[in-house]
Amino acid sequence: MRVGFLLLVLAFGAYWVIKNRHSFADAAQRITFWPIAGALVAGALGAWSGVPAWRSVLAGLGSPLPLKDAQRVFLTGQLGKYIPGGVWTVVAQARLAKDLDVPTTRSATASLMSILLSVVTAASMGALCLGIAGRQILGDYGWTLWLVLPLVALLHPAVLVWAGRVVSRITRRNVPLQRIPARNLVIAAAWSIGGQVVNGLQFFLLVGMVGGTYPNPLLAIGLFSTATAVGIVVIFASAGAGPRELLLAAGLNPLMPPGSAALVVLLSRAVLTVVDLVLAGIALRAGRRTTTSR
Template structure:
């Protein structure tokens, strides 16, 4: 009888020590994330000087900032579907609610230094949904390479104008983007080499169709997110037509380069340094400096708000009752 009771207790309740450990890890991660969000918000707000705040004292400021938040959030949504193409490639399908919750919680974890927390969140939250740890790690690893490569592809649109190349060569970056989408097998090879060099277990590569779809959506997401910087630049006096390409492609290139700094949370500082160069081509240095600071603030507010909305609205499915023996 005691043996039977022991088996029943494991089936119904699980191990108490494991449950306590899970709660402790979850509380630690939530604490670290809360601290990281507060530090990032304080740093973004504190980065605005009195002179920069004076530049924003216009009636058009709040509509422009609201438009920036909408544009960046739209880009994040497209990026979510880019990641979904990889996570659902060989594993179970995820509903829109499940995808949003997994993606945005993992995305906001980038504020904590290092790349560990995002993949840990995907593994822990994906298990109840039938996503194996191997598939979560594979999707996360491939997604990083896809996102950075798409950022470089979108940023390559700046090259002809920056180097004053002939008009015909302006189509070269577009051809390269097309080649990235048509021949995506190199993404899987990069992931395989990176895992081998880091002595990590090899993962199942994504299918060609999934990588192609993810790459295409990632390029679109970068272009959409870059529109937020364009709205800020126009607010600060930049001419709308000439500033569109430097803002959109410049943001993609600077963000991709900032993502390579794995130690800095979300490429803090590195992205702003790179972004100053294309902006100064269409606006004064003082206005460009204000634009990059406001851009960091808009991105952070958009990510925090969208994650909060997803966590509150896209609640996890209620666990099913175990089948009767």
């Protein structure tokens, strides 16, 4: 089913581009160097922000790691999100952390809690920013933003643990969420929010470049954060591919022609994929150098 879904996403994306090929080609002529470079920098900062967030959660669970080690485990393990299934990131990070004497259950717990924090912060940022600047996108559906409010309660350590127990009962699988100090949770959430902001700025730069007019930054941040939360929740889509792009394209519909929206969405996916690969390569290389020097 997961492979079929991925093929369906690719087929739908190809059809969308072919159908709007003329406006897509016109929009492609507006691609310039500096907005792409800025998007790559913003995307890199957004991807890296997950490192201190995950590291803070892991430290709260009792296994503090040096920043270099945390970078190697988190950034390399993040490549698991490109495999459909939604669990490979957790598996990869747990396996890599085990080499650093971190118990597998503890690192898996840190990864699961980090993912949950990403959903909460992304959904919250999306609701806040779209509530301020997204009237032209939301229209009569602005009331849906209120549905995000209960998620904020998950930022409380006790509520987070309770949510893990509920998920365990529903899925009949052990979701080992443990209570961590509120300070560690706040630090992790702050880094996650910062990551949502700079990832939204990455999208903002691409929208402005292709569309010719830069929108309200809050609109870009809100739209991208909301799409990110949806992409994480839909676990059978590798790296959120499909649901995230569909939501972004729909959100851009009032702002630009379909071909331009498709180009922005594809460029954003390409930028973030390149960023993930480069950061993982750098972290892995740095980790090998540290091991060799020891």
